[in-house]
Amino acid sequence: MAKAFGFVDYGGPEKQEFLDRPVLEPGPGRLAIAVRAAGVNPVDWKVRRGWLGQVRELPAVMGSEAAGVVERVGPGVTGFTPGDEVFGIAATGAFAEQTLLAAASSAVKPAEVGFDQAATLPVAAATADDAVRDVGVGAGQTLLILGIAGGVGSAAAQIARSRGIRVIGTAGDANREYVASLGAVQLRYGEGVAERIRAVAPDGVDGILDLVGGDDARAAAVTLEDRSRLVSTVDPTTAEELGGRYITRSTSPDxxxxxxxLVAAGELDPHITGRYPLSRAAEAMALIESGHARGKVVLDIG
Structure with a gap:
């Protein structure tokens, strides 16, 4: 049996508990791995609350991204062998001592990259990469990131900066120095945000990556002339209302x-600000669910 952390019904944190599940055998397109680290993301508690329409067989193990060592490969899987250090999208939950990865959304981990760093990439950093591409801004242009201090925003800022894009982003004033460390300019969210954006970008911005949705997105959109360059990861309804769109995901091994x-080269820092053992997974989830986590939170496993 393998220790895991998940939920037994849809709802709040009271539905979470530790689970014992059999060691999983990989089917077609799957890798069985001994998990070394798992990333913790807002999508994890949203799935538990039943907000995303993802029906899971209960009890369900939580977590979407993991890094570890390949134990076995499933039929038809190529490019991976037992003993490989890998990371990717967890097909059967990541908060566990052992799990299955989807081979089509996994890659071999470079030796220079830690398991903890690799575990932050399949969801947050890959979402950020897709989003920056989707927005379509280029070198010398200005990208506004709404909610820049979280895991996706932090990665998006660095990815954009590596491509010569100027980055500004909304965050609380307590995150001013942190946002500066990403190579971006921090602006306080809330009432008057459009005026604060224009104070640093008098001609408006060239693209908006929306990680918060709702009224914040509506207030900021007036600074963007080409609304097709507004991409949201959280609120497709508001994005479409404003003339933008929901993110297009295309995560691949490449x-x-x-x-x-990028991590190995020092150009992308996952900014891991919280580390918890599997035994404290509930604390890690509470931090993410509070909405006040900065950078990335990981579980160190095994």
């Missing part, structure tokens, strides 16, 4: 490998 190389 994308993940390229992100890992």
């Amino acid at each position: 994308t993940l490998a390229a992100l890992a190389e």
